[in-house]
Amino acid sequence: MKYLDEYRQSDGIQKIAAEIHRITTSPWTLMEVCGGQTHAIVRNRLDQLLPKELELVHGPGCPVCVTPLEMLDRAIAVARLPEVIFCSFGDMLRVPGSEHDLLTVKAAGGDIRIVYSPLQAVQIAEQNPTKEIVFFAVGFETTAAANAMAASLAKTKALGNFSMLVSQFLVTPAIESICSAPDSRVQGFLAAGHVCSITGYERYLPLAEKYRIPIVITGFEPLDILEGILMCVDQLEQGACQVQNQYRRAVERVGNRQAQDLIQSVFRISTQHWRGVGSIPQSGLSFNDEFASLDATVKFDINNIKTTERHDCMSGDIMLGHKKPKDCPHFGKECRPEQPLGAPMVSSEGACSAYYRYSQQERSNEHPVPATLKN
Numbered sequence: 001m002k003y004l005d006e007y008r009q010s011d012g013i014q015k016i017a018a019e020i021h022r023i024t025t026s027p028w029t030l031m032e033v034c035g036g037q038t039h040a041i042v043r044n045r046l047d048q049l050l051p052k053e054l055e056l057v058h059g060p061g062c063p064v065c066v067t068p069l070e071m072l073d074r075a076i077a078v079a080r081l082p083e084v085i086f087c088s089f090g091d092m093l094r095v096p097g098s099e100h101d102l103l104t105v106k107a108a109g110g111d112i113r114i115v116y117s118p119l120q121a122v123q124i125a126e127q128n129p130t131k132e133i134v135f136f137a138v139g140f141e142t143t144a145a146a147n148a149m150a151a152s153l154a155k156t157k158a159l160g161n162f163s164m165l166v167s168q169f170l171v172t173p174a175i176e177s178i179c180s181a182p183d184s185r186v187q188g189f190l191a192a193g194h195v196c197s198i199t200g201y202e203r204y205l206p207l208a209e210k211y212r213i214p215i216v217i218t219g220f221e222p223l224d225i226l227e228g229i230l231m232c233v234d235q236l237e238q239g240a241c242q243v244q245n246q247y248r249r250a251v252e253r254v255g256n257r258q259a260q261d262l263i264q265s266v267f268r269i270s271t272q273h274w275r276g277v278g279s280i281p282q283s284g285l286s287f288n289d290e291f292a293s294l295d296a297t298v299k300f301d302i303n304n305i306k307t308t309e310r311h312d313c314m315s316g317d318i319m320l321g322h323k324k325p326k327d328c329p330h331f332g333k334e335c336r337p338e339q340p341l342g343a344p345m346v347s348s349e350g351a352c353s354a355y356y357r358y359s360q361q362e363r364s365n366e367h368p369v370p371a372t373l374k375n
């Protein structure tokens with residue numbers, strides 16, 4: 001497959017891995033920010049190709065994992081209402097809320113529909129004028145553009161029965177928050193390529209300078225990730241702290257201006273709570289005044305729902321790079337994908353699910369580097 005197979009070939013992988021070994025003289029800790037990168041690393045066992053001095057830790061870039069508990073409980077409350085058709089990406093359905101998850105509501109008869117795009121939810125609103133359609137708008141800058149488009153479309157069509165439960169995150173403030181934490185172990189970042197395809201990477205330049213830390217915009221294929229690691233280690237070994245773009249085939253310095261304008265026309269920047277991590281100023285998006293009528297939290301009066309975290313999930317420590325999934329005492333015991341205690345075990349981008357899923361496969365596959373690595 002053109003543009004993919006060439007980034008998965010074993011000989012290229014081996015060559016870059018050998019180069020990483022050659023240049024690494026000190027222990028370094030790198031964070032891959034995005035859960036998609038974490039899955040690619042664990043699935044292809046790229047970490048096993050690295051020198052023992054290099055440690056990869058996993059960042060907060062899993063939108064399902066960081067969606068705050070209170071927002072999940074609000075989603076559950078709205079989805080229970082008989083007049084509501086609740087639309088969501090499938091990943092959100094099994095994430096534990098205070099008492100239940102959305103799947104429990106669906107099993108009890110709630111009209112919850114899995115959609116693959118917010119525009120599908122707008123279509124459902126058009127087709128069901130007597131129902132209230134609520135879309136669970138979660139994610140980073142990559143989904144914000146599509147969500148903004150759906151909000152604009154609903155407004156243009158004057159759909160009074162459409163609203164959105166917005167839980168949108170911005171990656172750069174989260175990286176800054178990690179950089180500024182006194183206990184952070186992270187010495188270099190592999191930034192999420194798909195987010196940067198929207199935002200560009202100019203905003204990382206002052207961060208790299210201020211915190212004297214290398215940031216490499218990195219793609220998602222095995223070769224992308226190893227190249228990103230090589231570039232990052234090379235900087236660390238030389239005492240450099242630049243922003244470099246490994247993912248040139250998708251990312252430009254200024255990003256996608258059209259998508260940025262669309263996002264700005266619908267949302268304003270706000271303080272956002274990240275599940276497991278806490279509140280980070282200016283790290284989220286909320287509707288601006290013009291689109292406030294689409295805010296489901298106002299429409300359904302669900303802001304005062306009480307929430308309770310029920311267990312000792314250490315997802316925050318994992319997403320800030322302090323711990324690894326297997327450090328959690330619940331991993332693979334009380335917490336498994338079919339019975340998750342925390343979102344990182346159930347999300348397709350969660351670090352715990354990656355470790356659980358691929359460590360099961362590892363037992364039946366002894367070859368560390370197949371000829372063509374997996375997607």
Ligand code: SF4
Nearest residue numbers: 313314328335342352
């Ligand atoms: S294994 Fe489960 S309980 Fe432990 S950190 Fe991961 S999601 Fe949370």
